[in-house]
Structures are given as structure tokens and as C-alpha cells.
Amino acid sequence: MQLLKHMSISAVLLGGFAIIGSGLVAWIHQQTAPTIEANEQAALLSNLHSLIPPGTHDNDITEDTIQVRDETLLGTPEPVTVYRARQDGEPVTAILNVIAPDGYSGRINLLVAIRYDGELAGVRVIKHSETPGLGDAIDAERSDWIHSFAGKSLDNPEPDGWRVKKDGGEFDQFTGATVTPRAVVKAVRNALKYYAEHREQLFRPTDNTGDESA
Structure with a gap:
């Protein structure tokens, strides 16, 4: 019984850590996605302008x-x-x-x-x-x-x-x-x-x- 109790507690803890971890990853992605997209757009624009200067x-x-x-x-x-x-x-x-x-x-x-x-x-x-x-x-x-x-x-x-x-x-x-x-x-x-x-x-x-x- 004691072993089963410990296994149940471990399972609950692991499940809780998984939920918290997934939530943290999702939150970080949500917070950084706009910055990543902005950086990608800036890099794209820089490459485009290196090929076709704005004055042309x-x-x-x-x-x-x-x-x-x-x-x-x-x-x-x-x-x-x-x-x-x-x-x-x-x-x-x-x-x-x-x-x-x-x-x-x-x-x-x-x-x-x-x-x-x-x-x-x-x-x-x-x-x-x-x-x-x-x-x-x-x-x-x-x-x-x-x-x-x-x-x-x-x-x-x-x-x-x-x-x-x-x-x-x-x-x-x-x-x-x-x-x-x-x-x-x-x-x-x-x-x-x-x-x-x-x-x-x-x-x-x-x-x-x-x-x-x-």
C-alpha cells in the first residue's frame, strides 16, 4: 500500500510538472513570437533591399x-x-x-x-x-x-x-x-x-x- 501511495504521488507530481512545463513553453512562445516575426521581417527586408536598393x-x-x-x-x-x-x-x-x-x-x-x-x-x-x-x-x-x-x-x-x-x-x-x-x-x-x-x-x-x- 505504501508503495502504491508513493507511486500515485509521483504520478501526480510528474503530471503537474508536465502541465506547468507545457504552460510555460506556450507562454514563452506567445511572448517571443512577435519579436521573432519582427526580426524575420527585418532580415527579409534587409535582404530584399540588398538586391533591389530602395532608390531603384x-x-x-x-x-x-x-x-x-x-x-x-x-x-x-x-x-x-x-x-x-x-x-x-x-x-x-x-x-x-x-x-x-x-x-x-x-x-x-x-x-x-x-x-x-x-x-x-x-x-x-x-x-x-x-x-x-x-x-x-x-x-x-x-x-x-x-x-x-x-x-x-x-x-x-x-x-x-x-x-x-x-x-x-x-x-x-x-x-x-x-x-x-x-x-x-x-x-x-x-x-x-x-x-x-x-x-x-x-x-x-x-x-x-x-x-x-x-
């Missing part, structure tokens, strides 16, 4: 967006956000938030900025899980590698050049890490292909509630 457009690119889908070229079956820059109502640049699905440690989220004429304004990595010291050289803060895409286009370089040098292409790989840059190069070229096929659709005026499908 006069619209709010965080509001002028469209959702598109193309699992093959955009790297995910989920809707992809496209941010659209305009000047005096005319299209300037589209920034596609695409996925490189085949990174060494999983998905790599990219912002691919493409000028209206099809030339790359630049590329930024906004989220990844690549190996520190190797694959994380795709970060703009860690190396200049990601800046090598600026000025490129679907035909510059030629199709065979859209590979890392190890595969006979024009893009550098990292020492000890070829999979990561290979995945990014492929994703950027796929984004350019998608843009070339859907440019007019991407800049079509919308009420931001539609989900355009490729």
Missing part, C-alpha cells in the same frame, strides 16, 4: 507580391512568393523566394532577383542547414561566392557553364563541399528558366490574393 523602385515590394507554383523549377510543391519592384508603374525586378531542395544538409532557401530583361540583379541565401565552415560559404556574410551570380542570365554563361567547375562549369566550388554550391547553381538557373517562361504573368497586376500556377 517606388513601390512597396513587400506588399506587391504574387504566389506561384512550379515544383520542378522552383524546388517545392508549395506556393512561392515573388516580390515585384516597379518604377512609375513599370516592372523593374522580380525577386523569387525559391528552394534548392538538394543541399548537403537539406533545403536551401534563396532569394533570386531577376531584372525585367532577364539579367540577375543578385542572389541571397536566407535559410540553410549546411555544414559550418564548409557549405555555409554560400552566406554573403562569410564569402563573396554568392555575389558571383550578379550580371548573369539564362544565356550567360552558356548552358554548360551553369555548373560548378568540378562538373565542367564556370562556378567555383568550395574546398571539401561541392554538393552545396552545385545545388545553389542549379536552383538559380531553374529560377531563371521559370522567369523566362512566365515573365509577363509574374508582373501582371493582382490583388495579392491569387495563387498563380505554372
Whole structure:
């Protein structure tokens, strides 16, 4: 009987700790969620402005967006956000938030900025899980590698050049890490292909509630 009593008390205590712990986690999440969201939005805006400086457009690119889908070229079956820059109502640049699905440690989220004429304004990595010291050289803060895409286009370089040098292409790989840059190069070229096929659709005026499908 004494043993059963102790077991019952232990069970009650454990249950109480679980309830308190769950409540504490929920409370912390509720308190920190707005700050986390604000930080993520600030980081996104910083990346967007690094690709399209505010002086090159006069619209709010965080509001002028469209959702598109193309699992093959955009790297995910989920809707992809496209941010659209305009000047005096005319299209300037589209920034596609695409996925490189085949990174060494999983998905790599990219912002691919493409000028209206099809030339790359630049590329930024906004989220990844690549190996520190190797694959994380795709970060703009860690190396200049990601800046090598600026000025490129679907035909510059030629199709065979859209590979890392190890595969006979024009893009550098990292020492000890070829999979990561290979995945990014492929994703950027796929984004350019998608843009070339859907440019007019991407800049079509919308009420931001539609989900355009490729």
C-alpha cells in the first residue's frame, strides 16, 4: 500500500510538472513570437533591399507580391512568393523566394532577383542547414561566392557553364563541399528558366490574393 501511495504521488507530481512545463513553453512562445516575426521581417527586408536598393523602385515590394507554383523549377510543391519592384508603374525586378531542395544538409532557401530583361540583379541565401565552415560559404556574410551570380542570365554563361567547375562549369566550388554550391547553381538557373517562361504573368497586376500556377 505504501508503495502504491508513493507511486500515485509521483504520478501526480510528474503530471503537474508536465502541465506547468507545457504552460510555460506556450507562454514563452506567445511572448517571443512577435519579436521573432519582427526580426524575420527585418532580415527579409534587409535582404530584399540588398538586391533591389530602395532608390531603384517606388513601390512597396513587400506588399506587391504574387504566389506561384512550379515544383520542378522552383524546388517545392508549395506556393512561392515573388516580390515585384516597379518604377512609375513599370516592372523593374522580380525577386523569387525559391528552394534548392538538394543541399548537403537539406533545403536551401534563396532569394533570386531577376531584372525585367532577364539579367540577375543578385542572389541571397536566407535559410540553410549546411555544414559550418564548409557549405555555409554560400552566406554573403562569410564569402563573396554568392555575389558571383550578379550580371548573369539564362544565356550567360552558356548552358554548360551553369555548373560548378568540378562538373565542367564556370562556378567555383568550395574546398571539401561541392554538393552545396552545385545545388545553389542549379536552383538559380531553374529560377531563371521559370522567369523566362512566365515573365509577363509574374508582373501582371493582382490583388495579392491569387495563387498563380505554372
